[in-house]
Amino acid sequence: MKLALQFFNKIKRSGTIGIPILFSIVIFVVWELLVFLLEIPEYLLPPPSTIFIEVGTNFGLLLGHMSMTMFAAISGYLLANAIGFSTGVLFAHSKTIEKGLYPYAIALKTTPVIAMAPLLILWFGTDIESKIATAALICFFPIIVNSVKGLTSVDKDSLDLFKSYSASKWQIFTKLRLRTSLPYVFSALKISTGLSVVGAVVGEFVGANVGIGYLILVSSYHLETSTMFAAIMISAIGGVSFFAVISIIEKKVIFWQKSLETG
Amino acid sequence: MPSIIEVQDLSKYYGKHLVYEKLNFDVKEGEFISIIGPSGCGKTTLLKILGGLIEHSSGNISINGQPVKNALKARKLGFVFQNPVLLPWRISSSNIELPLEIQGINNSPKLSEELLKIVGLEGFENYYPGELSGGMQQRVAIARALAFKPLILMMDEPFGALDEITRSHMNLELLRIWKEEKASISTVIFVTHSISEAVFLSDRILVLSAGPSKIEEIVDIDLPRPRKTEMKHSKRYIEFMEHLRKIIGED
Numbered sequence: 001m002k003l004a005l006q007f008f009n010k011i012k013r014s015g016t017i018g019i020p021i022l023f024s025i026v027i028f029v030v031w032e033l034l035v036f037l038l039e040i041p042e043y044l045l046p047p048p049s050t051i052f053i054e055v056g057t058n059f060g061l062l063l064g065h066m067s068m069t070m071f072a073a074i075s076g077y078l079l080a081n082a083i084g085f086s087t088g089v090l091f092a093h094s095k096t097i098e099k100g101l102y103p104y105a106i107a108l109k110t111t112p113v114i115a116m117a118p119l120l121i122l123w124f125g126t127d128i129e130s131k132i133a134t135a136a137l138i139c140f141f142p143i144i145v146n147s148v149k150g151l152t153s154v155d156k157d158s159l160d161l162f163k164s165y166s167a168s169k170w171q172i173f174t175k176l177r178l179r180t181s182l183p184y185v186f187s188a189l190k191i192s193t194g195l196s197v198v199g200a201v202v203g204e205f206v207g208a209n210v211g212i213g214y215l216i217l218v219s220s221y222h223l224e225t226s227t228m229f230a231a232i233m234i235s236a237i238g239g240v241s242f243f244a245v246i247s248i249i250e251k252k253v254i255f256w257q258k259s260l261e262t263g
Numbered sequence: 264m265p266s267i268i269e270v271q272d273l274s275k276y277y278g279k280h281l282v283y284e285k286l287n288f289d290v291k292e293g294e295f296i297s298i299i300g301p302s303g304c305g306k307t308t309l310l311k312i313l314g315g316l317i318e319h320s321s322g323n324i325s326i327n328g329q330p331v332k333n334a335l336k337a338r339k340l341g342f343v344f345q346n347p348v349l350l351p352w353r354i355s356s357s358n359i360e361l362p363l364e365i366q367g368i369n370n371s372p373k374l375s376e377e378l379l380k381i382v383g384l385e386g387f388e389n390y391y392p393g394e395l396s397g398g399m400q401q402r403v404a405i406a407r408a409l410a411f412k413p414l415i416l417m418m419d420e421p422f423g424a425l426d427e428i429t430r431s432h433m434n435l436e437l438l439r440i441w442k443e444e445k446a447s448i449s450t451v452i453f454v455t456h457s458i459s460e461a462v463f464l465s466d467r468i469l470v471l472s473a474g475p476s477k478i479e480e481i482v483d484i485d486l487p488r489p490r491k492t493e494m495k496h497s498k499r500y501i502e503f504m505e506h507l508r509k510i511i512g513e514d
Contacts (some may be wrong), residue, residue, distance in 0.1 A: 047491055065296055116327070155348075157344050157345075157346050158350075159312070160316050160342070160348075161342065161348050162312065162345065162365070164316060164335065164340065164342045165316075165361075165362045165365045165366060166335060166336055166365075166366070167365045171365055173351075174365075175361070175365070176350070179350070179352055255352075256351035256352045256391060256392075256393055257351075263446045
């Protein structure tokens with residue numbers, strides 16, 4: 001009992017990581033029990049133990065597929081964010097360009113990526129390029145919106161300050177706007193980590209012979225539900241790790257946000 | 264004393280809304296002048312017009328006989344706003360060097376050190392704004408305003424966001440900095456909504472009426488210098504306070 005209490009306290013102290021882990025353990029135990037007690041067939045819902053065994057035995061295979069998916073997701077992500085941020089700079093600079101192109105950006109956003117995927121497969125083939133395209137397409141909107149918002153969110157006082165130094169537009173951009181846009185930009189960068197994985201997997205659903213989406217689709221045809229679950233789990237871990245990496249980079253880049261909070 | 268700023272028939276409209284009509288006054292070289300008035304009377308707007316940050320609608324303003332834009336370009340003006348407006352990603356010293364950096368002027372590496380010493384923040388070169396208190400941040404902002412060695416320091420309610428104790432301390436500090444030889448400021452134009460602060464600091468107080476504003480009165484404050492906190496209890500000080508309260512109609 002004392003040992004359990006010590007263990008619990010340790011988890012409590014390690015807060016952000018400990019508590020979610022504790023919750024997952026509880027969920028897995030309940031899940032395992034329910035499957036056993038309700039005698040749910042394995043092809044409908046395999047118990048966690050079977051899924052873990054599946055992950056363990058086929059780890060190499062899963063990782064191979066996932067690395068293809070992540071490669072497509074990250075490539076699309078980088079491409080979309082680079083183009084999207086440049087577009088945002090353009091929009092922030094010129095109202096005319098923004099007015100002209102914004103409806104298209106909205107159209108891009110509201111068209112489901114799954115509706116575009118067959119077209120992209122047709123254009124780019126069933127190889128990695130089409131997955132990069134679907135991933136990029138889905139990441140495009142958040143960065144445009146947020147970079148425009150960030151670049152134009154400079155407060156009047158700061159602008160007055162720069163004006164009082166007779167600063168050029170370029171100086172205001174490099175020394176002020178770029179920096180103040182960063183919190184917004186990173187918020188988009190974080191949102192689109194998960195979206196990029198979604199985009200890549202959708203691309204794989206529509207036409208592929210490799211990747212985690214392909215694996216999920218194939219195992220569903222063969223009612224290999226535990227493989228499916230293992231693949232889903234790996235893809236989730238991929239998305240979460242991507243998010244975590246970007247969050248760490250954010251903390252390093254926008255270090256002053258934290259010092260603002262504590263100050 | 265000769266005038267450093269001359270304002271003739273200054274009018275300002277925001278669209279159709281009249282802010283002032285035909286203001287006439289001057290600012291004398293070496294004086295500490297405050298602008299005071301009921302809220303919404305356009306004190307800040309007036310300061311920003313004098314500093315060339317806002318365009319006026321008609322009339323004439325000259326600084327040392329030249330248009331305001333020239334004075335701004337010649338770096339004769341230093342600004343301190345109500346918020347410190349420090350860039351949070353820069354340490355104190357690089358915040359102070361920002362104006363020089365923008366104008367492409369080489370500065371001695373000792374400059375920010377010296378300026379921080381003048382504003383009483385020796386040794387805080389490497390602190391980020393987030394690590395400093397509100398009063399300290401405003402000191403850094405003053406140091407930054409001094410980086411150009413401006414002739415005229417324009418301050419827009421610089422201590423308005425500070426608590427009472429810090430504020431009166433900063434008032435004394437400001438008077439010290441103004442007279443500091445190294446700071447090289449000749450004239451201070453100071454916008455405030457605090458009558459007490461205005462009386463304590465100023466040589467003259469320009470009182471604006473509620474909008475559309477005109478100059479209600481320019482009050483000469485002939486309290487001796489250097490000003491000391493004890494003076495706030497003197498008969499003369501209290502008379503000024505009462506007189507100003509009466510004309511501003513704050514009761």
